[in-house]
């Protein structure tokens with residue numbers, strides 16, 4: 238391992254897994270383990286399990302697993318070395334940087350540098366007479382110079398290679414510029430600036446690094462090259478995992494965060510005194526973004542246009558926000574307006590008034606359902622009541638349900654009993670559907686065991702034996718020498734288990750004892766999950782030593798069969814003889 242093992246152990250010792258995971262997952266004790274809702278897939282009953290005993294975690298729903306480093310890497314989107322460093326930093330351990338391959342980290346740092354230099358270039362250009370068109374645009378939209386600087390806004394000059402020339406002069410290579418996605422390569426093999434004649438918005442992550450850009454076209458060019466050009470995913474940027482202005486909002490949103498649609502809406506709201514505002518980046522709202530927000534805030538206000546598209550967006554977002562722990566409110570803006578437009582015509586106080594009147598998600602859905610209902614018409618009324626009952630049934634809070642049932646009963650003169658029984662009926666149907674869905678989710682996790690070990694299909698029995706053998710050795714490393722003599726790694730039938738067995742024998746032989754951290758940079762997350770599942774399962778049974786012997790036998794039989802069927806020049810007689818031998822050995826073993 239590239240980072241000295243005593244350093245890894247020291248970091249593990251100072252960061253116990255419960256403390257590392259609990260800021261992200263609400264953990265509840267179950268026996269000697271802890272369980273919670275998995276942060277890596279969407280679920281309603283906890284299948285994410287933490288094993289404090291050996292410092293590992295595993296999700297029975299999606300199959301991810303590992304140790305504190307794997308967890309930190311997955312949740313913070315860091316590679317192995319970066320997560321080791323982050324945890325080291327948190328516990329005050331310093332790591333000497335020279336002995337390991339940190340080429341990925343170097344590339345990331347270079348991309349940050351390129352992005353910073355690029356943002357500077359766009360901003361300085363905007364402050365020259367040639368770039369005044371950019372400054373004019375932002376000031377025309379009501380932004381002060383202070384705001385423009387705060388967000389690092391700029392504009393990209395027209396032309397194909399202004400940025401390339403500038404970055405070259407600063408000593409950056411074409412390859413790194415491509416990796417940062419600030420330039421592109423044509424089919425003819427020439428390079429060009431990705432952003433040309435656009436208003437530029439840098440995207441900054443929560444640690445304060447510029448990770449990408451959003452470039453908006455001039456109004457007259459919108460049809461030509463698309464209204465927005467955004468950075469594609471790069472080693473430092475994943476658009477589904479970031480939010481525009483989260484770097485500022487994170488310091489102001491502990492009570493409430495406001496989600497709007499566009500970058501200009503965010504900037505206008507920050508300037509008007511609402512620094513707790515963010516926007517999704519170009520695409521629709523994602524699960525990862527919900528996770529990010531729920532780490533910093535208690536309540537989210539969805540601010541959307543009153544049009545049909547806005548309503549759809551609310552419906553989608555509220556589905557994603559279920560079980561996020563965030564309370565959800567909806568602020569409906571007057572028809573046809575976005576927050577930026579609204580603030581140009583109205584005072585911040587007026588927006589504050591709308592914010593205070595934001596309704597909770599149930600009220601919002603009820604209001605939307607009531608649109609176009611004719612209360613004089615019995616059919617229309619009944620249609621609304623049915624919709625309302627479905628909305629109430631969808632609410633998980635029992636007190637809230639009771640409250641809305643009361644309101645509905647009062648308003649339409651229907652007995653509470655009738656509404657309650659209808660609500661309960663719907664909830665029961667939903668619960669059954671949910672259960673069905675969850676069962677099928679457990680059967681087909683995101684990483685199915687067949688995907689991790691595709692050879693299982695050809696040799697299911699031997700694969701199971703290999704897994705049991707590995708599980709036993711993880712628990713009883715003292716059986717290792719005996720197992721190794723009978724079954725050297727090359728006899729393992731499936732390649733994955735052969736690799737794991739080899740790693741296992743290396744670590745046991747070196748006298749280090751079993752610690753899955755040893756594997757965390759040598760196996761993929763799904764493979765590590767597979768290993769952790771084996772480690773924490775109960776495959777060993779009552780008599781591990783006997784089970785171990787049986788496993789070895791099964792594996793050797795299958796291996797022999799495989800070797801023999803694979804050798805093409807084996808005569809039919811030889812093959813039959815071999816088979817007979819195998820069967821004989823098997824029978825002997827069973828007596």
Ligand SMILES: [Zn+2]
Nearest residue numbers: 275278296299
């Ligand atoms: Zn999961």
